[in-house]
Amino acid sequence: MKKLVLIAMLLSLSAQADDTGLCDKIEAIKKNSQQQLERFTLTQFSFENNAHDLAIIVHNVNLPAQIQRVTFNRGQEASSCYFKPLAFSQGGDWGWHMLWAEAGGGLFFARMDDEAWVSSTPKRLSKLVPINPQFLIKNQSITVTWQQVENGVKANMQAISSDEGRSWNIGVAPI
Numbered sequence: 001m002k003k004l005v006l007i008a009m010l011l012s013l014s015a016q017a018d019d020t021g022l023c024d025k026i027e028a029i030k031k032n033s034q035q036q037l038e039r040f041t042l043t044q045f046s047f048e049n050n051a052h053d054l055a056i057i058v059h060n061v062n063l064p065a066q067i068q069r070v071t072f073n074r075g076q077e078a079s080s081c082y083f084k085p086l087a088f089s090q091g092g093d094w095g096w097h098m099l100w101a102e103a104g105g106g107l108f109f110a111r112m113d114d115e116a117w118v119s120s121t122p123k124r125l126s127k128l129v130p131i132n133p134q135f136l137i138k139n140q141s142i143t144v145t146w147q148q149v150e151n152g153v154k155a156n157m158q159a160i161s162s163d164e165g166r167s168w169n170i171g172v173a174p175i
Helices: 002-018
Strands: 025-031 037-046 052-060 063-069 083-091 095-102 107-113 123-126 131-138 141-150 153-161 169-172
Touching (some): 037 083, 037 095, 052 095, 083 131, 095 131, 107 141, 123 141, 123 153
Antiparallel strands (some): 052 063, 095 107, 141 153, 153 169
């Protein structure tokens, strides 16, 4: 039993050591099925083989931190922040909605089940750098609005999903 506790403590310490704290993060708190408060952090995390990816870190006072990977093999340089978390919201009772920008440009959305910890394939909503992105969830409808500059012209954009982010209609936002 002492070995298991020691292993759990070491895993918790290594999880915290790989979250450098240099990159942006967003946090949310919710109660789990045992009515315990858990803290969820969406941030860049350093994995094995020098891979830096977006992850959700689950902190529970009674358990070691759990690291749940959202992206795979997106960044290789330790000194760079590849991801800028923009929005992180609970999706009903099944998991999370996540919105982020990547350093190379682009606005991305993914869903993550918080039982099996499986992420949907990230959906690219824009190839350009988003300006002032906003995230609105109402029932199963999600609306993301942002501005982007292309060829010197600023455009108001929006992406709308009526099925909790499984599919999107993307276009210029009405004025």
